Amino acid sequence: xxxxxxxxxxxxxxxxxxxxxxxxxxxxxxxxxxxxKRYLVTSFAFFIAAGLEALAMxxxxxxxxxxxxxxxxxxxxFSMHGVTMIFFFITPMLNGFGNYIVPLQIGxxxxxxxxxxxxxxxxxxxxxxxxxxxxxxxxxxxDGWFNYVPLAEKFFTPGLNIDYYxxxxxxxxxxxxxxxxxxxxTIFKLRAPGMSLNRIPLFCWGILAQSFSLIFALPxxxxxxxxxxxxxxxxxxxxxxxxxxxxxxxQHLFWIFGHPDVYIIFxxxxxxxxxxxxxxxxxxxxxxxxxxxxxxxxxxxxxxxxVHHMFATGLSNVTYVFYAAASMMIVIPSGVxxxxxxATILKGRPVIRxxxxxxxxxxxxxxxGGVTGVMFAxxxxxxxxxxxxxxxxxxxxxxxxxxxxxxxxxxxxWFPKITGRMLDERLATWSFxxxxxxxxxxxxxxxxxxxxxxxRRVYTYHPGLGWDVYNLLSxxxxxxxxxxxxxxxxxxxxxxxxxxxxxxxxxxxxxxxWATSSPPPEFNFAAIPVVHSEDPNWDREDRLEDARxxxxxxxTLSEGxxxxxxxxLDGNIEEIHESPSESPWPLMLALALTWxxxxxxxxxxxxxxxxxxxxxVALGGWHLKEPGE
Amino acid sequence: MxxxxxxxxxxxxxxxxxWWGMLMxxxxxxxxxGSMIGSYFYIRFKAVHWPPPGVPEPKVLVxxxxxxxxxxxxxxxxxxxxxxRRGVANRAALGLAVTAALAAIYAVGTTATLVGEWHxxxxxxxxxxxxxxxxxxxxxxxxxVGVLANLYLLAKIEGRRxxxxxxxxxxWAMSLYWHFVNALAVLVLLTTISPAL
Numbered sequence: 001x002x003x004x005x006x007x008x009x010x011x012x013x014x015x016x017x018x019x020x021x022x023x024x025x026x027x028x029x030x031x032x033x034x035x036x037k038r039y040l041v042t043s044f045a046f047f048i049a050a051g052l053e054a055l056a057m058x059x060x061x062x063x064x065x066x067x068x069x070x071x072x073x074x075x076x077x078f079s080m081h082g083v084t085m086i087f088f089f090i091t092p093m094l095n096g097f098g099n100y101i102v103p104l105q106i107g108x109x110x111x112x113x114x115x116x117x118x119x120x121x122x123x124x125x126x127x128x129x130x131x132x133x134x135x136x137x138x139x140x141x142x143d144g145w146f147n148y149v150p151l152a153e154k155f156f157t158p159g160l161n162i163d164y165y166x167x168x169x170x171x172x173x174x175x176x177x178x179x180x181x182x183x184x185x186t187i188f189k190l191r192a193p194g195m196s197l198n199r200i201p202l203f204c205w206g207i208l209a210q211s212f213s214l215i216f217a218l219p220x221x222x223x224x225x226x227x228x229x230x231x232x233x234x235x236x237x238x239x240x241x242x243x244x245x246x247x248x249x250x251q252h253l254f255w256i257f258g259h260p261d262v263y264i265i266f267x268x269x270x271x272x273x274x275x276x277x278x279x280x281x282x283x284x285x286x287x288x289x290x291x292x293x294x295x296x297x298x299x300x301x302x303x304x305x306x307v308h309h310m311f312a313t314g315l316s317n318v319t320y321v322f323y324a325a326a327s328m329m330i331v332i333p334s335g336v337x338x339x340x341x342x343a344t345i346l347k348g349r350p351v352i353r354x355x356x357x358x359x360x361x362x363x364x365x366x367x368x369g370g371v372t373g374v375m376f377a378x379x380x381x382x383x384x385x386x387x388x389x390x391x392x393x394x395x396x397x398x399x400x401x402x403x404x405x406x407x408x409x410x411x412x413x414w415f416p417k418i419t420g421r422m423l424d425e426r427l428a429t430w431s432f433x434x435x436x437x438x439x440x441x442x443x444x445x446x447x448x449x450x451x452x453x454x455x456r457r458v459y460t461y462h463p464g465l466g467w468d469v470y471n472l473l474s475x476x477x478x479x480x481x482x483x484x485x486x487x488x489x490x491x492x493x494x495x496x497x498x499x500x501x502x503x504x505x506x507x508x509x510x511x512x513x514w515a516t517s518s519p520p521p522e523f524n525f526a527a528i529p530v531v532h533s534e535d536p537n538w539d540r541e542d543r544l545e546d547a548r549x550x551x552x553x554x555x556t557l558s559e560g561x562x563x564x565x566x567x568x569l570d571g572n573i574e575e576i577h578e579s580p581s582e583s584p585w586p587l588m589l590a591l592a593l594t595w596x597x598x599x600x601x602x603x604x605x606x607x608x609x610x611x612x613x614x615x616x617v618a619l620g621g622w623h624l625k626e627p628g629e
Numbered sequence: 630m631x632x633x634x635x636x637x638x639x640x641x642x643x644x645x646x647x648w649w650g651m652l653m654x655x656x657x658x659x660x661x662x663g664s665m666i667g668s669y670f671y672i673r674f675k676a677v678h679w680p681p682p683g684v685p686e687p688k689v690l691v692x693x694x695x696x697x698x699x700x701x702x703x704x705x706x707x708x709x710x711x712x713x714r715r716g717v718a719n720r721a722a723l724g725l726a727v728t729a730a731l732a733a734i735y736a737v738g739t740t741a742t743l744v745g746e747w748h749x750x751x752x753x754x755x756x757x758x759x760x761x762x763x764x765x766x767x768x769x770x771x772x773x774v775g776v777l778a779n780l781y782l783l784a785k786i787e788g789r790r791x792x793x794x795x796x797x798x799x800x801w802a803m804s805l806y807w808h809f810v811n812a813l814a815v816l817v818l819l820t821t822i823s824p825a826l
Contacts, residue, residue: 218660
């Protein structure tokens, strides 16, 4: 039972960390858990938007010569579907889990830069609304998610469509860069004492590898977007042959970003898988070091394979062969991980619950997507199937299979931690099977359509080409999938209030987020946990010792907004960090940036100048109140 | 009284989180300039004439001298960091001021040079000019941001509460920023004057 000291420490922590209730705090909060939840809800809304776009396309393609949607709208739909799923759903959704879970898993009280965390959310929201406002003008991006020149040049696409694309992505990139920086510093510097590099949880490794990839990959996309926008708005020349430019430069820059982006999406997702597998297999992860190395290796090799997206552009054979070989190399770390999970499951005593179902679904779909991926590394095969529906089938198997399945696993796995309630298991199981069958029914026939020669990005097709049945099946699959997703939404909405009470650790899991209450208090841990193994929550004695520390007022840091700073390698305590509390300035800065980007979009240079001034003012205001003041 | 450090280790002060954050920002900015410089040479090696006919060769002497002036600012940044860490507010302020002044000379001088060169051949003329001005413009913008940040820090340190730990961290991070911007200046200079060498 709590002693006097323990109770006083808890009271002091509660009063220090409690944020004011009310509308003001809604705009000023820097609590990583609130921001994480916002990321999750907002990105799921974008998922629904992009899903509806997909359903519209599938409806149009259900039968030959359908007239539901014309070519102009169809172009906007598939472009925005890709842009939204990649930039505004998967990455931010994973970062939402990262935001909520990473500080808990490493035993910290917040992110390294709490205000920047709020900033990255507000910029993400603003850039998403900016991008979607293009639909109001009927000028949404319409040249595909990779936006190739020369089609994307002003001469061929004169509207604001591509300006929305360029500026919207530049805007969003700020959010991703700020977020990645925050994750890197948080995971390197704020880990619990004793959590050396080799004890970092697998999900955090995934976020770490993703953040590094973001830091090093995004600038290539930014360069491409800056160049194209300068060309469109001010008449510079980068991509047009007539003035000494080169259209392939866009493809190089885009895919130098674009391929690592596949791993930006994939690595935290497999981190989720590696988190969930040992919990439900009831044993430690097999070959843990190899799994970590495979994660890092995948991120690294991912930077050296971009030309395999350009096998049909007429580069030299030497170039092709090099990149084909590099692409095949990815099979090695991916294989290590697949076998690591399988071995863990085989050596354990698996308990099948809904999160684990989604993980198993992931393994099946991802292996299929991986196999078709290897086929593309064979250059002649790639040249034959490029721009056909086979490609669409492949990348949905790896992206939906590789990221959305793990995201749904994560929803089911961490829901009890975030809300304190369990999801309904029966509804979850039903939803899973609809989801799994619907997914395969949607995308497997696309392989066959592609092999039969159906090109991607066409808004309709004539009957009698051998594509009719596949298309109809695919559309039926898409609606089945939608029903499965709807089931999950209903489950989440219902269980949030009415689900069974979860308790601190409903799964018997091995990581630290389960060592605190569900949902966790504002300060996460009353005493910062001290870690002695890779599976800290399975070390019962350690966790009991944490509880005793509260009574002794050790590592409780109740004097202010404090958390422990450790060295990046061994996890030894270096110092105590005083972190900032609520601030209105992240929102102000995001609003100033919104002003700037709207002015740039509409070409009002005076207003853009004022926008820059506002940005400077917001940055100045940011530092008026210093932590601990 | 809480005992924050029951785990027996010596409390040592590592680099501040702000420094680590700046390191990540620099990493990403380095790739930004890397891909711009990469694009420059990509286009260059596909071109027959570089610079294209009718475009004058880039000026060498003035940009090189200006870059040398900018490089001196690393000394000011080092002084500011050294003094700030030791709590010597006036020396830290001096370091910040010297850095800002030298960098401002570079920014103004380079802008003036660029305006002159724009007059001879504007960025809208050819891919060569577009790359030339975009690369230099991006770098001058980075220097200008640094000058503003330094002046802001200077005002804070001269202000009411002097050299707080938060501001020390700021000086420390900005010092790293200046070393980076200056190293970048050399790369940008060598790239843009390369056709005249």
